[in-house]
Amino acid sequence: MADTGEYQETSLPRLADWPLSQLDAIRPDVLKEAVRLLRERLEKEQDPINSFQATI
Amino acid sequence: MPAAARSASLDLAPVMHRLALADFDVFADDAGTLIGLRQLCAAELSKHILLMHEVLVNAADKHPASYARLELADAFQLLVRAQERNPDAVAQILSLPGVGAWAVDCLPRLDSADTGDPALKADLAELTAIAAAAGIRAGLDFALLIPVRNGRLILPGFTPLDTPLSCEYALLRHSEAGLALHCDGSMHRLPAQPPGRTRLLVKQAGLTLDVHFDISDPYLTRHLHHPMADLDKEATAGWIERFGGAWRILADRHPADAVAIAAVLDTVVPLTTDRATIVSMTSTATFGAIAASLPPDDLTLAETLVHECQHLKLCALLDLFPMVADDGAGRYYAPWRDDPRPVRGLLQGAYAFFGVTRFWRRQRYYGRADQVLRGHVEFARRRNETLAVTSALLEAGELTGTGTRFVSRMHARLRDWRRDRVPEDARRMAAEVSTDHAATWRLRHVSCDPAASGAAG
Numbered sequence: 001m002a003d004t005g006e007y008q009e010t011s012l013p014r015l016a017d018w019p020l021s022q023l024d025a026i027r028p029d030v031l032k033e034a035v036r037l038l039r040e041r042l043e044k045e046q047d048p049i050n051s052f053q054a055t056i
Numbered sequence: 057m058p059a060a061a062r063s064a065s066l067d068l069a070p071v072m073h074r075l076a077l078a079d080f081d082v083f084a085d086d087a088g089t090l091i092g093l094r095q096l097c098a099a100e101l102s103k104h105i106l107l108m109h110e111v112l113v114n115a116a117d118k119h120p121a122s123y124a125r126l127e128l129a130d131a132f133q134l135l136v137r138a139q140e141r142n143p144d145a146v147a148q149i150l151s152l153p154g155v156g157a158w159a160v161d162c163l164p165r166l167d168s169a170d171t172g173d174p175a176l177k178a179d180l181a182e183l184t185a186i187a188a189a190a191g192i193r194a195g196l197d198f199a200l201l202i203p204v205r206n207g208r209l210i211l212p213g214f215t216p217l218d219t220p221l222s223c224e225y226a227l228l229r230h231s232e233a234g235l236a237l238h239c240d241g242s243m244h245r246l247p248a249q250p251p252g253r254t255r256l257l258v259k260q261a262g263l264t265l266d267v268h269f270d271i272s273d274p275y276l277t278r279h280l281h282h283p284m285a286d287l288d289k290e291a292t293a294g295w296i297e298r299f300g301g302a303w304r305i306l307a308d309r310h311p312a313d314a315v316a317i318a319a320v321l322d323t324v325v326p327l328t329t330d331r332a333t334i335v336s337m338t339s340t341a342t343f344g345a346i347a348a349s350l351p352p353d354d355l356t357l358a359e360t361l362v363h364e365c366q367h368l369k370l371c372a373l374l375d376l377f378p379m380v381a382d383d384g385a386g387r388y389y390a391p392w393r394d395d396p397r398p399v400r401g402l403l404q405g406a407y408a409f410f411g412v413t414r415f416w417r418r419q420r421y422y423g424r425a426d427q428v429l430r431g432h433v434e435f436a437r438r439r440n441e442t443l444a445v446t447s448a449l450l451e452a453g454e455l456t457g458t459g460t461r462f463v464s465r466m467h468a469r470l471r472d473w474r475r476d477r478v479p480e481d482a483r484r485m486a487a488e489v490s491t492d493h494a495a496t497w498r499l500r501h502v503s504c505d506p507a508a509s510g511a512a513g
Contacts, residue, residue: 006077008458010376013070015109016101016147021136023109025066035110038103041375042160042340044382049279050367050404051337052392056352 011037073099073376080377084465087312087411088369093319096372100343101151103375107159108150108183114166115180122171126180127201131187138187138194145193149186152212153323153345154273158182160341161275178203181225182275188228189213192250197231205274209237215251216272219244254292256324258300260307263314269295270323270345277325279339280347284326294350295326301354302361309418310362313411317365320344320372336360338367340374355427359415359434366411367404379403379459388448389501391441391493396501399454403463406445410466413438417473432482437490443470 012034013026042048079092088096112132115123123129139146149155162179169176181203189211191198202209204226209217219237226239234248253268269292270276271283284291306314322344329335329349334356336348346364351357373379380400387396390405397405413435420431446467449455455463478486 007074008077008080008377010073010075010099012073012099012102012376013106014073014098014102015070015105016098018070018105019136020105020132020139020146022068023105025068027067027069030069031106031109034106038107038375039163041378044380045340045400047398047401048340049281049337050339050364050371050401050408051335052363052408053333053335055332056334 073102075376080373080462081465083369083373084462085469086414087316088319090315090319093316093369096369096376097151097319097344099376100156100372101147103343104150104155104159107163108155108186111159111162111166111180111183114163118166119171119176119180122177122180126177126184128180128183131184131200134187134191134196134198134200137196137198138190141196142194146190149190149193149213151322151344152273153342154212154270154276155186156343157273157275157279157339157341158186161278185211188230192230192235199227199229201225202228204237204239208272209246210272210274211250212273213252215253217246217250219246253323254287256296256299258303260304261311263303263307263311263318265299265303265314265318265321267299267321268323270325276323276342276345279342280325280337280345281327283347284328287326291326291350295324298350298354298357302357305354305358305419306361309422310358310415313362313365313415316369317361320365320368321346321361324348326350334360336364338364338371340371343368343372343375355419355423355430358419359412362411362415363408366408370404370407373462377458378456379462381454381456381459384452384454386452386454388445388452389494389497390445391490394497394500399449399452402445402449402452403455403459406442406449406463406466409438409442409445410470413442413470413473417476429479429482432478433485433489435476436478436483436486439470439473439476440486441490443467443474446470 013030075092075095079089082089083092112128115128135146165176165179184200184202188200188202204219204221204223207219207221209219221237221239221244223239226237229236229238235246235250237244237246253270256267258265269287271287277283306317325345325347327335327347327349334349334351336346338346348360351360380403387398388402390397390402392405392409416431416435416438420428420435446463449463450460450467
């Protein structure tokens, strides 16, 4: 697969690599926007459970 | 954290998650690249940390009395210390599906509940259980007030420990000397190294599946219904045997899907069901977990794992990239469900059955004659149904540009697979099953226009 160098960008800060002790040092607007987008996604999810049932 | 206690913002801006377009596309074309899968897992950990931080900030601002009484600042400091000692251990705990479910439940309650609400108190106190689990894994000495649920100490990532204590909260002390709970003047000793969750480790063809069973995490099981009340030795043995067989099928014949499953699946919640029904599910809130009843054979479990891990991958992708614009009122036919589905549900089903189609496309050449026939029928049926659903999704006009790109690639792949040869008898059986479901669905959900039917009569 050819790497075109193009990326899909997101608004989710990479906190997986960030020290927990430094969370409050992050620009509040960055965190607020990421939380807003995630909560919006969760609220729009009309059916958050993906369930499959079959009779055998 | 209370505003006064927070360190001043230094206005630092972390790097944002991003995904190479080439890796994004492989999720739509196939099972995903290893780099892409690792990116999704890292993004879900970031999401859990972000939401946990939001819980702390909101708790401190909106419910300062509970924040202080439950010693949440101490809990967070324990997490900080644990990360400094053993970052991998903390990442493992914070990545748990139950931690995601907890944050998703807790945030709206912080907005709506009164400070005295016992459900809010229980939700907030869970953070101390998360911190204690991380502290134990990191090998720290600590003392923390944590919840005791009906005499049980339930720490994320560990098997619950029963105690004779009747208090709601107890002081948990952990040190080299061991683990002990203190409440109401009494002390109860616990194993110094509490047992982890029941673990299943299977290896085949150089691929390892490392998952855990969990029927105890209160937040995980709230999202994934009807877990078994008790996973005894016999039930565990049944699952282990079935997983062994399913993993042999996947690792030997479906390595790309096996790699994806090994990367995203952490937890299995065994469900109870009657013998005539098989059930499986995932939730947007619980990345890394699937719930399922014990399938009747290894092949069905292999198919179920592919199906449910497709959902897990799509849930994580949707956390990063909106693929559906605001849902319209449109409801659509889904060949795998009896109810009309909104576009979001239709997209989830299409992606799950795209994976199922890929599975049967390969699997139909292996096994006994009846298994080969089953494979051909399943492949033909799901290929045609998923192709029709991806067409419906593209025509619905409710996808974003990213969603259109994703579904178009699935659609193109399914169209290519239409050229694959299917024996005539299998093709006929697949068509009969699809037609039967569609006709039954139409009888249930499509109403006649009385004026039109009157004119016809």
